[in-house]
Amino acid sequence: MKNTRNLILIVEDDEKLRQTLEDFLTANHFAVLTAVDGEQALTLYYANNHLIDLILLDGMLPGMDGFEVLKTIRQYSDVPIIMLTARESEEDQLTGLTNGADNYITKPFRLRVLKAHMDVLLKRNNRAAAGEIEAGKLRLEQASQRAFADEVPLNLTPKEFALLLYFVQNRDLVLTREVILDAVWGFDYQGDIRTVDTLVKQLRKKLPDSCPYIQSIYGVGYRFEVTDHE
Known part of the structure; x- marks a missing residue:
């Protein structure tokens, strides 16, 4: 049975930021999965996609980058995805959004602002999930x-x-x-x-x-x- 807490997949290779996000989300009553690269992210996604409610996806990852992970997941799912990346050019933002990202947030960012964006997407997705x-x-x-x-x-x-x-x-x-x-x-x-x-x-x-x-x-x-x- 689906856990009543929203499950968030964090894909981030920076250990300090990954741990900060995990601690913050856990403190705000989210369940969390973490991945350090694109391959691990897809493995976790395939095994848990019916449980995952939202993905926080770093754009710059070792090996398969976040944009490739985004395109792969979008072949199978409309799960909300927020890109978190230091790549702030207009071209990069358009690449993310046109390939299916629901939001594009550049680093550094405030955790409370990130949560506000997450809450909007989760509310929208939870309504769709009841369909x-x-x-x-x-x-x-x-x-x-x-x-x-x-x-x-x-x-x-x-x-x-x-x-x-x-x-x-x-x-x-x-x-x-x-x-x-x-x-x-x-x-x-x-x-x-x-x-x-x-x-x-x-x-x-x-x-x-x-x-x-x-x-x-x-x-x-x-x-x-x-x-x-x-």
């Missing part, structure tokens, strides 16, 4: 945890709904069993990884033949894929 999500012939109501196929209700357990929602939110991505287990059951779950296969089997039985969207990827895991014409 619906569609994929092919499926429609999911996140607030009520109800799912429909061709507008016919599906009798799903809470865990089956959580798995289906995770698949829909990560459509076209190859998801390993380990990633699915962590995302749907939680990091502290001690059960066998074959639990994923069992739940997928149960879910497939409840989906009609018109929704063959859950594809098995041999030796890896699963991919949720809807054909273009649907």
Whole structure:
């Protein structure tokens, strides 16, 4: 179940600033994940994207920079993203905003001002999260945890709904069993990884033949894929 505290992913390679942000947000009752570079940020995002409410993303990162991370995430999600960067030129700001950043804040900045921007985005996103999500012939109501196929209700357990929602939110991505287990059951779950296969089997039985969207990827895991014409 989603934690009532908003979960923030901080992507910042400067240790002092990263710790300052983490301490400030924790003191203001946020839950926090931290990453030091682009690759780690994407790993955390893929494993927790259905939980993450907002991302604070440094533009200048070692390896894959923040702008590349931004473009990658925007292929799959509208999660609010605030760019935090020392790159203050108009060209850089336009690059960030045109690639999907919700806000662009240059360093140095005041923590209270940052929080004010976050609060606005979280309020907007929380309203959207109470809505619906569609994929092919499926429609999911996140607030009520109800799912429909061709507008016919599906009798799903809470865990089956959580798995289906995770698949829909990560459509076209190859998801390993380990990633699915962590995302749907939680990091502290001690059960066998074959639990994923069992739940997928149960879910497939409840989906009609018109929704063959859950594809098995041999030796890896699963991919949720809807054909273009649907």
